[in-house]
Amino acid sequence: MFATYVHDLSPVILKFTDAIQLRWYGLAYLAGFLAGAFLLERLSRRKLWVLPPGSAGDFISAAAIFGVFIGGRLGYMFWYWPREHGWGWLTEDPGAAFRVWEGGMASHGGVLGLFVFTWFYSRKKKVSWTGLGDGLCVVAPLGLLFGRMANFINGELYGRTAEGVAWAMKFPMALVEKPKQEGQYLAAALEDAESVGGYFPAKVAKLAETNAELAAAVESRPNDFFGMRFEWMSEAQRSNPEVSRAIEPYLEPRHPSQLYEALLEGAVLFAILWWVRVKYPQAPNGLLTGLFFVFYAVFRIICEQFREPDSKMVGEMTSGQFLSLFMIAGGAIFIVGAMKKKWA
Incomplete structure (x- = not known):
């Protein structure tokens, strides 16, 4: 479990x-x-x-x-x-x-x-x-x-x-810390999380209230802002189980x-x-x-x-x-x- x-x-x-x-x-x-x-x-x-x-x-x-x-x-x-x-x-x-x-x-x-x-x-x-x-x-x-x-x-x-450890867990932080493992799936994991979480447009709109230029850049070139998107994903994940389920396939079970x-x-x-x-x-x-x-x-x-x-x-x-x-x-x-x- x-x-x-x-x-x-x-x-x-x-x-x-x-x-x-x-x-x-x-x-x-x-x-x-x-x-x-x-x-x-x-x-x-x-x-x-x-x-x-x-x-x-x-x-x-x-x-x-x-x-x-x-x-x-x-x-x-x-x-x-x-x-x-x-x-x-x-x-x-x-x-x-x-x-x-x-x-x-x-x-x-x-x-x-x-x-x-x-x-x-x-x-x-x-x-x-x-x-x-x-x-x-x-x-x-x-x-x-x-x-x-x-x-x-x-x-x-x-x-x-x-692998095979019943109490193993999955840590999203591995997406941004371990580029040779989960990190290679960072872009895909973020896209899936944003598609089910529905938070990305709202976050960009809020960002635009203080920095319209940065908000436009995030929306047009999202792959240049992985760190920001990951923080948004982490925040959404804590209140929306759908986000966790979306990124779960990209994560390895860990001790x-x-x-x-x-x-x-x-x-x-x-x-x-x-x-x-x-x-x-x-x-x-x-x-x-x-x-x-x-x-x-x-x-x-x-x-x-x-x-x-x-x-x-x-x-x-x-x-x-x-x-x-x-x-x-x-x-x-x-x-x-x-x-x-x-x-x-």
């Missing part, structure tokens, strides 16, 4: 104006920070974290800005962006680093950003760096859980083709890999780390950080087998798998150091 489902969820919860919108992706970040602050406060009150009660809110707020956002964005701009667009942005367009809606952020970069942030924060508060990081690592998977669910709602970072990642990197990883934290309150500092690095990396490597690569491959590995190898090595160092009680 799922293999015929064409993704039609909207990334927008509430739209006030074209520039002011409440989106699921932003809500996911907020939910992750709030849940993290709440649980860290609980750990503090049970003396399972190095910061005293009442400190979690300030810590999470600083971690969100200096760790997640800055680290995640710089990670994307210094690893994923150059692999597709080169390094010209450094000198020609340094402002691209601040346009987070262009490309997004990298989870590995966010992890590295938090790694650096906790070191400085621990020095400022005069607490154990690894003890501080252990608490953060326990709650971090919840942010990953909400983030991957938002990826699914957005219809992005979808999986590889999955909903965002949900795989939400389950493993989010829910399962959180359950493991929370259990260890509560079950073994005297666990040495650094152990939970090491477990987070290793388990996250292993789960990411597994999930990448089902996820459509969104960057150039590194040999036979995806970028996510390649970067995860370094996390496994780092996690092993933390675990060994913790067992030998080398971390303060």
